Amino acid sequence: MSILQRRIGADAVAAKGWLRAQRWLVLRRAVQASVLALFLAGPWFGVWIVKGNLTSSLTLGVLPLTDPYVLAQSLAAGYVPLRSAWIGAAIVLVFYVLVGGRAFCSWVCPVNPLTDAAAWLRTRLGIRGGAHVSRRTRYAVLALTFVVAAASGIVAWELVNPVSMLHRGLIFGIGAMWAILLAVVLFDLFVMRRGWCGHLCPMGAFYSLTAHFSVLRVVAARRERCNDCLDCFAVCPEPVVIRPALKGIGGAGPVIGAANCTNCGRCIDVCAPDVFEFGTRWSARASPRPQPRTAAPQE
């Protein structure tokens, strides 16, 4: 395949210029860094804008935010939290319904830059093969976390959850946390491409459940322009989500409706003919009908 010989997105850089071909990536890294900076400003500089961490926090002393996944685990373990946690979880849920469930994964989650780096490095080093498991495994892991919580009566997954551990570690002291992160990165690098975020993480699976109702979506608005360069497939952390919308398979509209699209916007960046854009789940009505294709795209 030609994409293995050249850099992904090289065409986009040539067509749109470097900055426009990295726009969403740069913005996304800036948002990730800003979220972390808000949490770190308190302990590092004494500027207490946000207290706590991603599992639960208090912003400016008034806005409670709680991770609904942790709240759900607490419920599974047999504890009904107080109102403050419920309000926080409701706010977070509504927010992610608006911006796309797994937007958490690509715009907020602190593990994402690490696994993105592992995936990038894996491509650059030409590491191929490795273990193969279904991307649906994460839903089995998600169910398992609730089963173990119910069986043990404690919030068991949070004892080992790399996502909350990393965020907590960065803010409250990392301890031996680095070893678990190293394991995740090495796993993604050598054992399974996009292994953690793309196949196993139950947190991503949980947030993907809200994506069924989410408003903000990536739309293949100009899909008739697609030149089958496959850069979007190569760069996408969840490549299976693109095809139906891009190719109009089974009469699908141009909105990428799949639950596991993380709204990272990388496909928008790397597409030289500018097929993709951010839109809403209702963008289908306004977009032009897809052109019938003569040749089936290769994968």
Next chain:
Amino acid sequence: MTTDKLQNRTAVPRRQFVFDAARLACGVGALGLGLGLVARHAKARPPQAIRPPGARVEPAFLAACLRCGLCVRDCPYDILSLATPEEPVANGTPYFVARQGPCEMCPDIPCVKACPSGALDPKLADINQARMGLAVLVDQENCLNFLGLRCDICYRVCPLIDKAITLEQQVNTRTGQHARFIPVVHSDACTGCGKCEKACPLPAAAIKVYPTELAKGEPGKHYRLGWIEKDRAGGSLVAPDAEHRYNLPEGMRYESGRGLSPGAASAVPPQPPAAPRALQGDRL
């Protein structure tokens, strides 16, 4: 042949499906087993790790705590920390070690107010009602007060002095002529703040705060303490309250609270004690 082909075509995906399902079940099941073991170990909390005030009794606390660290942030004395993965406390949960920094018992209890989930129970309005643990004078061989010195530090630093820790006077049987002032912890008042443990001047504290379930025994449910029942009933329950009759050696009599004294029981009035009262086990 067509049907053969058709059967083969369905048989292989079906076998594949069963294979994949089994693989998924085994893989995730193994993960679940490991997670279950981790969860079991997480319930074992080392006795030095004391939970903040108002913490629900473990393991309920581990179901309720979100590991957000808001209690850590709002502790004005910065004594709380969140457990990191290599520590023997459940990952991410808050605790303090009394010997390093005890709870200062803020009257407004900011850590409890900060808790969004109620893992620290907001019903705790009076810090003196907190039960973080229970102080135990574990080392009676090295405690300075037990040795007969007037250290008294644990008693003096106790925020509930004379309620949670009292000094009980005893005879110093080693010297025969001094008193010992024994610090005694009372579980109905001790909050487990750990100030006594922090203040103990020994290189390793003789008084330590333990989780209550470790520190305390429990009487049999059917046990009744006769003198309490008698008080409650306003009189003896085994009527009538008969005078006890003793078969005593010649010339001895029984004096309640004193034991045997020389002299006839009823004819002679009680003799003044020959030795100092202290030696007879009385209180000065």
